[in-house]
Amino acid sequence: MIVVATADFEVYHDVVNELRDRGTTFTTVEPDEALPDGATVVVTGADHADTFTDVTTIVADPDDPRRAVDQALAAVRGDGGRTVIGVDPGRKPGIAVLAGETVVAAFHVPLGDAVDVIQREAAEAPSPVVRIGDGSRLESAKLVNELDSVTVELVDETGTTPYLGTGTRGMGDVLAAVNIARLEGEVVDAREIEPTEGEIQVIKDRSRERSERNRAIDEVLARRVAAGELTVDEALAEHRGDGAGSATEPTNSDDSDES
Template sequence: MIVVATADFEVYHGVVNELRDRGTTFTTIELDEELPDRAAVVITDGDNADAFANATTVVADPDDPRRAVDRALAAVRGDGGRTIIGVDPGRKPGIAVLTGETVVAAFQVPLSDAVDVIEREASDAPSPVVRIGDGSRLEGAKLVTDLEDVRVELVDETGTTPYLGTGSRGMGDVLAAVNIARLEGEVVDARKIEPTEGEIQVIKDRSRERSDHNRAIDEALARRVAAGELTIDEALAEHRNDGTGSETESHETDEADGSEPSS
């Protein structure tokens, strides 16, 4: 059983609500009470951790009660507390956080936010592992390159995307991330990808979609985006600033309306 024992109202409120949301069996006691016989782990605040030195103790941060509950549940289940983060890469990667065999958190965020989410979930975890699927080569390579101070494995993601029944639209990337997390991969610290012409064209098309004036970046900038040196927005700004943007826009507008480009 999980026991909550704290005089910190914020810790108490956050942890208790998190436990209730997960349907977890727990009890609360005052700091001067004896622990129940069935107590498996105590969640408390930093000021009172020493009071439970003889018990398995989790210190809760009032700003992050979920992390404390994750660790307490791992201790109760005997999972060893190992955090494995599975990532299905793409423009909006699916991210699944597992403690042992239990999924404790799931996210789907823009690629630009993914590294921050992964590093936050891995921070302070014992021996965390990040497993990234080998599909979506360019986005996956960027994640591998940008992640620091954490073990990263590249996983063959063949067959990890499940069939989605009625009403489950939008869940595929996250469920694939769960499956990726459960597969061992090859340890990598970098992944250099030479983009194909098709991948370069996709980047150009995305830049046109993001542009306020139907403007696509040139191939040189698209290759820098593919290498992770620039975001598409940064490439558009550079394209605009180097004086080629207005020319490209004018030419593309002429083509779009069917007229001949002006000489």
């Protein structure tokens, strides 16, 4: 059982609300009271960090109550509460954080923000693993190559995207990430991908869509985007000649002429 025991009102209020939102069974006591029978985890504030010695103690940060609740739930589940982060790669990856079989957090963020989110969620977890789907080859390679501080597994994501009924638009990537998290993959340190002509063309088309002048970047810049060296916006800046990188390469007329 989880027990909340703190004199810090902010910690008490935010942790209790977070536990209620999760539908978690818990109880509360004053910090100087005896813990109830069955107590296995205590969530408290920094002022009582050393008060409870016979149970697992989680010291909550008043600015991040969710983290304390995640840790408490993982502790209650014991060895089955390992943190696994599933990622369905793409331009806007779905990210699911599991403690054992329970989904404790989910995100749907732009690719440029995904590494920060994953590293933050893995930061305080014991032996976390990140499982990334092998689809969306360029995006998955970028994530694998940038996540160098955590164990990464590449997962065959075949069949992980569920059927979505009416009213579930936008949930597919996150639900796929949950399924990916539950599949064991191959541990990888890096993923080298040679982009196909079709993938290069997709990047060019995407740059044209984002360009104020309806102009696409050239193939050299598109390959740097594919390799994760530049974002599309950074490549467009170099293409205009106002970026911090090297001078713009000559463009093919069919990709650079204004329409």
